[in-house]
Amino acid sequence: MVTFRVFRFSPEKDKKPRYVDYNIEDTCGLTVLDALKLIKTDMDPSLSFRHSCRSAICGSCAVSVNGKNMLACNTQVDALGKSRIVIEPLPGYPVINDLVVDFAPFFGQYRSIRPYLVSESQPPEKERIQSVEARKRYDAPAQCIMCAACTTSCPIVWTDDKYLGPAALTKVWRFVADSRDEITDERLAMVNNEYGVWRCHTMFRCAEACPKEIDTTEAIENLRREVLKRAFSRRR
Amino acid sequence: MLKQSGFGYYVRKIARTWKETGTLAHIVHRVTGILLVVYLMVHIYVVTQASLNGEGYESILKTFRDPLFAAGELIMIMGGLVHGLNGIRLTLFDMGIGLKHQKAMFWAFMVIAVAIWFVGLAIVWPVIGGG
Amino acid sequence: MGAPTESKRSMWLWILQRVSGAALIVLLLIHMVVLHYMDPHDAIVISEVKIRLQGLTFMIINNLLLGFVIFHAFNGVRNVVYDYTSDPRKRAAVSAVLVIIAIFLFAFAVWAFLPFMLG
Numbered sequence: 001m002v003t004f005r006v007f008r009f010s011p012e013k014d015k016k017p018r019y020v021d022y023n024i025e026d027t028c029g030l031t032v033l034d035a036l037k038l039i040k041t042d043m044d045p046s047l048s049f050r051h052s053c054r055s056a057i058c059g060s061c062a063v064s065v066n067g068k069n070m071l072a073c074n075t076q077v078d079a080l081g082k083s084r085i086v087i088e089p090l091p092g093y094p095v096i097n098d099l100v101v102d103f104a105p106f107f108g109q110y111r112s113i114r115p116y117l118v119s120e121s122q123p124p125e126k127e128r129i130q131s132v133e134a135r136k137r138y139d140a141p142a143q144c145i146m147c148a149a150c151t152t153s154c155p156i157v158w159t160d161d162k163y164l165g166p167a168a169l170t171k172v173w174r175f176v177a178d179s180r181d182e183i184t185d186e187r188l189a190m191v192n193n194e195y196g197v198w199r200c201h202t203m204f205r206c207a208e209a210c211p212k213e214i215d216t217t218e219a220i221e222n223l224r225r226e227v228l229k230r231a232f233s234r235r236r
Numbered sequence: 237m238l239k240q241s242g243f244g245y246y247v248r249k250i251a252r253t254w255k256e257t258g259t260l261a262h263i264v265h266r267v268t269g270i271l272l273v274v275y276l277m278v279h280i281y282v283v284t285q286a287s288l289n290g291e292g293y294e295s296i297l298k299t300f301r302d303p304l305f306a307a308g309e310l311i312m313i314m315g316g317l318v319h320g321l322n323g324i325r326l327t328l329f330d331m332g333i334g335l336k337h338q339k340a341m342f343w344a345f346m347v348i349a350v351a352i353w354f355v356g357l358a359i360v361w362p363v364i365g366g367g
Numbered sequence: 368m369g370a371p372t373e374s375k376r377s378m379w380l381w382i383l384q385r386v387s388g389a390a391l392i393v394l395l396l397i398h399m400v401v402l403h404y405m406d407p408h409d410a411i412v413i414s415e416v417k418i419r420l421q422g423l424t425f426m427i428i429n430n431l432l433l434g435f436v437i438f439h440a441f442n443g444v445r446n447v448v449y450d451y452t453s454d455p456r457k458r459a460a461v462s463a464v465l466v467i468i469a470i471f472l473f474a475f476a477v478w479a480f481l482p483f484m485l486g
């Protein structure tokens with residue numbers, strides 16, 4: 001039997017969050033998301049949480065499990081090896097209801113960094129071809145599903161609400177590393193300030209949280225060196 | 237909406253995951269850094285007394301020969317070593333070295349810090365041990 | 368998005384935090400060896416410290432150490448404060464106070480050591 005201690009907060013009823021225990025007898029083969037759905041259908045229909053694809057694609061089900069951020073849908077309950085599992089909303093962002101947090105700050109930062117390929121050149125007839133070789137540079141960061149597990153795991157994000165955070169910074173790196181993108185200077189300027197790459201303290205929490213195994217910490221370090229490279233080559 | 241941010245939240249939350257090596261390294265680096273700043277202020281005050289106020293300096297030095305203060309100095313040396321060596325670790329990451337081995341590097345550097353500390357202790361032992 | 372001067376400053380402070388840290392390793396090592404280990408059998412007395420501090424090389428090394436350590440320490444505190452508030456006005460106020468204290472501390476220490484440095 002596994003006890004799920006779930007964070008509950010209803011803005012209409014609660015002043016403070018409460019933790020409610022739900023027991024599930026047989027967890028064999030269940031993911032954390034399956035467990036949450038079981039709790040909702042069989043024990044307490046008022047429980048709120050986000051999910052959609054159930055297959056680590058949509059990025060909507062990230063929660064904090066025993067203090068670490070992960071996707072509920074690709075985490076096996078038994079693999080956690082614990083008889084008591086604490087499930088809480090992602091840290092850092094305001095809680096709307098139970099496990100549902102407000103993603104407005106996340107998408108705000110995401111939008112601010114122009115998260116799309118920018119090219120002034122005439123588009124070719126079919127597509128802007130990228131070679132396998134050149135694509136390797138950003139293969140990993142291109143896998144991001146925008147679940148916010150990384151950004152909300154970062155303690156700097158909890159106290160500095162203007163810090164871009166690992167997801168947005170990794171996205172900037174993804175386009176800086178893309179040979180087809182033409183606004184590299186503008187992108188590097190976006191992150192070269194007190195709310196960008198220099199705020200990171202290399203704690204590795206973001207990289208460890210990423211369900212897609214994207215090395216976000218490395219991406220931030222790459223960006224820093226790209227900023228430095230440009231700054232010093234301009235000087236000559 | 238329930239706020240999940242601010243300094244109090246940060247302290248409570250980070251205290252629950254301090255065992256993560258990268259987080260531990262950061263906390264240790266920050267705490268030792270701040271302690272070293274406090275030590276630096278005291279140190280500058282004490283040492284300038286040597287020039288500004290000779291007698292006062294001698295009397296301060298006497299207090300510092302007290303075993304309690306000697307122990308304090310030794311703890312600060314350890315703090316400096318831990319901070320300095322982790323500082324090298326962080327700077328290596330910034331140069332793109334060792335990111336994939338950050339945990340092993342933290343513990344290796346801490347072992348080096350302790351080793352240097354013992355070597356230093358062996359050198360000064362005749363002085364502080366002999367009064 | 369920061370203005371060009373602000374981004375230049377944040378970049379340089381970041382670089383210098385690492386450069387000063389690296390310099391401190393060397394300078395602190397010299398500092399410890401010269402002032403504590405060179406002749407550990409004698410208890411420290413002023414006249415000896417005085418002699419050790421004289422000479423151009425030590426004068427340069429000591430003032431470099433002082434400058435680097437004060438920069439590194441106060442920029443470090445600034446970084447800590449910046450992590451805990453995003454308000455640009457609070458940040459600027461804290462920076463200003465730290466710069467004043469750092470400059471004062473550096474000037475005070477150099478002034479206090481002048482008699483030693485000049486012999």
Ligand code: HEM
Pocket residue numbers: 200201202262265266267268269270272273276316319320321322323324326327384385387388389391392395436439440442443444446447
């Ligand atoms: C011995 C050589 C030293 C090295 C290699 C070193 C290295 C570093 C580095 C790389 C950082 C930046 C960390 C980050 O951004 O996360 C840092 C931060 C800091 N250092 Fe040092 N340091 C040294 C000595 C000192 C000394 C002697 C002091 C105090 C007088 C000091 C005080 C600080 C403070 C207060 C911080 C800010 C802490 C933080 O951001 O968490 N350091 N150090």
Ligand code: SF4
Pocket residue numbers: 143144145146147148149150151166167170209210211212213214216
């Ligand atoms: S980088 Fe990883 S953890 Fe961060 S948002 Fe993308 S998929 Fe999620």
Ligand code: FES
Pocket residue numbers: 051052053054055056057058059060061062071072073074
């Ligand atoms: S439900 Fe889509 S990522 Fe988990």
